[in-house]
Amino acid sequence: MQEKIQEIHQQVDVFVIENKDQLEAFRIAYVGRKSVIGELFDGLKNVPAEQRREIGQQLNGLKDFAQNKFNEMQALLEASSENAVSIEFDLTLPVIPQENGTLHPLSVVRARIIEIFEKMGFNVSDGPEIETDFYNFTALNFAENHPAREMQDTFFIEKKGGNVADDVLLRTHTSNVQIRLMQQKQPPLRSIMPGRVYRNEAISARAHCLFHQVEGLYIDKNVGFKDLKDTLYHFAKEMFGKDTKVRYRPSYFPFTEPSAEIDITCLICKGVGCNVCKYTGWVEIAGSGMVDPNVLENCGIDSKEYTGFAFGMGIERITMLKYGIKDLRLFTENDVRFLRQFEGV
Incomplete structure (x- = not known):
């Protein structure tokens, strides 16, 4: 009997209730008079007298556990149904035309x-669009004080203060990709x-x-x-x-x-x-x-x-x-x- 009580307790614990149909199935299986728990109470008379008190207490605990889960899930489902928004669709309305987009x-x-x-x-x-001065200028034959640097007004992100080649900036041309390509691959x-x-x-x-x-x-x-x-x-x-x-x-x-x-x-x-x-x-x-x-x-x-x-x-x-x-x-x-x-x- 004790093993059966533990087995049903596990079933009640893992039973998934997400809608009213599942709630009703749970009630029939574990809460109703003809449920498996009710059948265990009917079999209590066959338990030896010296164990009947202990088994009875375990059955009452199982019954309360199942009833509490039923009451809790019933309240949650009722609350969710009250808060649900009812949307009415007018199927006679014309469809919204599907317009194709366009490339920029x-x-x-x-x-x-x-x-x-x-x-x-x-x-x-x-x-990369965020680049160092080396790839944007120095490697492209721009000397540190070369006047050609003034041809391109640069957005600097970070001035290192030491070697100008380490300064961080937004690239002024995609020539930085040329330098990286020539460094990484041979002709x-x-x-x-x-x-x-x-x-x-x-x-x-x-x-x-x-x-x-x-x-x-x-x-x-x-x-x-x-x-x-x-x-x-x-x-x-x-x-x-x-x-x-x-x-x-x-x-x-x-x-x-x-x-x-x-x-x-x-x-x-x-x-x-x-x-x-x-x-x-x-x-x-x-x-x-x-x-x-x-x-x-x-x-x-x-x-x-x-x-x-x-x-x-x-x-x-x-x-x-x-x-x-x-x-x-x-x-x-x-x-x-x-x-x-x-x-x-």
């Missing part, structure tokens, strides 16, 4: 740029680096403190300036159309030598002149050049055996030209009227 124009152009360069054999590399290297960059500039129709870049790097034996020109010429034709005119202008960048800027005919005014092209009829789309030997050596690449070229372009500038957008600020204002114009693009 910058995302569309970024994907197109990647597609064009992937077809030319470039893969995609990524790197040949052919990769592009899309990503967000930051510069402390006044926000206007032509400039922003946050924008997006795509940079490219090709390192191998016998890479020449003609390879650079052919690559960017092909890109411009694929992105803007076969009739696009392209020109190269000499320029200066600390990490490339020789360096050049690439212009195309302004697609907004068709070369007549507007505020976007500063009334010249031409718009710069990229900076480029042959990787300076010092940069290769800083990354552990033999500059006597390998050469290469690098380039960088702003995705916002490319998008403005492609879709005739005259104000850079529209990309970050999240105006739905503006974004809906790119549905289906």
Whole structure:
């Protein structure tokens, strides 16, 4: 009898009650007159007289345990049903139309740029947006007091005060990914680096403190300036159309030598002149050049055996030209009227 009492006590303890049907099943099994506990009381007369008192006390304890659990769960279920909110559905109402969203124009152009360069054999590399001065400037041939550092107004996060290469900042270009790539892998290297960059500039129709870049790097034996020109010429034709005119202008960048800027005919005014092209009829789309030997050596690449070229372009500038957008600020204002114009693009 004692073993049976312990077994039923365990059953009562683990019985799960989550709804009224389970509560009723529990009542029938353990609380009602015809329950298993009731049957044990009926069998008490068969217990030896000297054990009957002790067994009776154990049965009363089991009965109280089952009754208390029943009362507690009954109260909880009643309380939950009273607090439940009844929601009525009108099935005659028309359905809510499912409207498709749209990609942001910058995302569309970024994907197109990647597609064009992937077809030319470039893969995609990524790197940190919070960077040290070494990867953002020093390894790219920027001396500590080099005036070229003033070309890019930098958001500094932490000034170490000792070696300037240890300063922490928000990257001003994705060239930091080029340095990490050249440190980690040996040539040949052919990769592009899309990503967000930051510069402390006044926000206007032509400039922003946050924008997006795509940079490219090709390192191998016998890479020449003609390879650079052919690559960017092909890109411009694929992105803007076969009739696009392209020109190269000499320029200066600390990490490339020789360096050049690439212009195309302004697609907004068709070369007549507007505020976007500063009334010249031409718009710069990229900076480029042959990787300076010092940069290769800083990354552990033999500059006597390998050469290469690098380039960088702003995705916002490319998008403005492609879709005739005259104000850079529209990309970050999240105006739905503006974004809906790119549905289906």
